[in-house]
Amino acid sequence: MNAPLQPKLLSAFLHSNEIARLRDPDLNAARGLPASIYTDYDFFALEQKHLFPDVWVGIGFDIDVPLAGDAVPLEVGGLPLILCRDNEDRIQVLHNVCRHRATLVLESEKSGLKHFKCPYHGWVYDLDGRLLATPFWDGTSSAKRCPVAADSASLVPVRSGVWNHIVFVNLSGMASSLETYLADMQNELGHFDLESMELAHTESWEFDANWKLVMENWEVYHHVWVHQGVFDQMSEEVDMQTGNPCTDMIASNNCLMLRPNDFRKTSARPSSGLLPSMPHKKDAKDINKRSSIANAILPNVTASMGVVEFAPAVYTPIAPDKTLAKMAWFVPQGILGFEKYQPEVDKILERWLGPDRSITGRRGIRAQDHHCMELQQKARNSPVADDVRFSRTWESNVRYFQDWLVKRLEIAKA
Ligand code: FES
Ligand SMILES: [Fe+2]
Numbered sequence: 001m002n003a004p005l006q007p008k009l010l011s012a013f014l015h016s017n018e019i020a021r022l023r024d025p026d027l028n029a030a031r032g033l034p035a036s037i038y039t040d041y042d043f044f045a046l047e048q049k050h051l052f053p054d055v056w057v058g059i060g061f062d063i064d065v066p067l068a069g070d071a072v073p074l075e076v077g078g079l080p081l082i083l084c085r086d087n088e089d090r091i092q093v094l095h096n097v098c099r100h101r102a103t104l105v106l107e108s109e110k111s112g113l114k115h116f117k118c119p120y121h122g123w124v125y126d127l128d129g130r131l132l133a134t135p136f137w138d139g140t141s142s143a144k145r146c147p148v149a150a151d152s153a154s155l156v157p158v159r160s161g162v163w164n165h166i167v168f169v170n171l172s173g174m175a176s177s178l179e180t181y182l183a184d185m186q187n188e189l190g191h192f193d194l195e196s197m198e199l200a201h202t203e204s205w206e207f208d209a210n211w212k213l214v215m216e217n218w219e220v221y222h223h224v225w226v227h228q229g230v231f232d233q234m235s236e237e238v239d240m241q242t243g244n245p246c247t248d249m250i251a252s253n254n255c256l257m258l259r260p261n262d263f264r265k266t267s268a269r270p271s272s273g274l275l276p277s278m279p280h281k282k283d284a285k286d287i288n289k290r291s292s293i294a295n296a297i298l299p300n301v302t303a304s305m306g307v308v309e310f311a312p313a314v315y316t317p318i319a320p321d322k323t324l325a326k327m328a329w330f331v332p333q334g335i336l337g338f339e340k341y342q343p344e345v346d347k348i349l350e351r352w353l354g355p356d357r358s359i360t361g362r363r364g365i366r367a368q369d370h371h372c373m374e375l376q377q378k379a380r381n382s383p384v385a386d387d388v389r390f391s392r393t394w395e396s397n398v399r400y401f402q403d404w405l406v407k408r409l410e411i412a413k414a
Pocket of ligand 1: 098099100101102103118119120121122123
């Protein structure tokens, strides 16, 4: 008889020498993760099994299910889930697995649901997952005489929470609280009232690159070359006299941030024109504090701040070379629906999506970034792609993320 297959652990992919090299105290001398970490299906399986279930992962937005009875199926770590809004107006995340014989209960996005009904034998669940009926289980049509106990056969809930419109889950149930996980980001952005902002636009699309390349894009070194028309001159990114970047690169716990340290030089924020400014919490102490404009919550959420827009995104790995992105743009209340403000809202969206508002049009920030990630992914099929390096001046966040990933996987057990 064959021995059972053991999932490979980190040591099967990374030699201790490579980990030591990644952690070289001199960032210029350090070397990044080898190409196989971005292309290998077994490594992808390791991440899906030992990274994504153990941390807080973004799955979408509360506005994906705006009304009671709205529900969408999705996957995290390869597991099928349901995101829905129940009849009490609460966000629920449930395992999308019928408790009879394990069929997907929700096949596609739905609205106006009163309950979930399994397509195989018609078992019925409330929108909070509680088992309501098991028709003809005992040969009769009466659901009341159902002998299956609801407390042992309801849809299994997933640990979840919402932070500023972003829905997070922790599949293992073992991570620290969501509040603790997000503490550094809350500290940075907590003075803004992001919760009160209204949805202006949303997009979702796939691109042909590994999910990690999104998190490794949390540096401003690429701005002038990739985002032509948005960031035009290197003098906007670096003080030409001192050689110091105009952005502080901040990495702590599960967060990466890019915080301008000289607003006179950075063009990162477009003119707000006529628009009302970003809302602040009533009890916010320092509303003028300089805060980060580009934020990443590891492993798969980004949260960008414009002068008047909050633009979070969630990235779901589909394969080593394929990622699904969902992005939303929120603006302060009192803007949407007013004709005089519409040109300003259009300007904001054009900056991200290009004038044709096409995510593949390559003329907006987001598509420009993803195009470069696709080029990186293709290059990683080469045998000479293992020797990647970091600039001490610009790319400390990139090394931080790679080390964060390695540390998470070092503790994984088969
Ligand atoms: S598998 Fe769902 S009712 Fe049978
Ligand atoms: Fe970029």
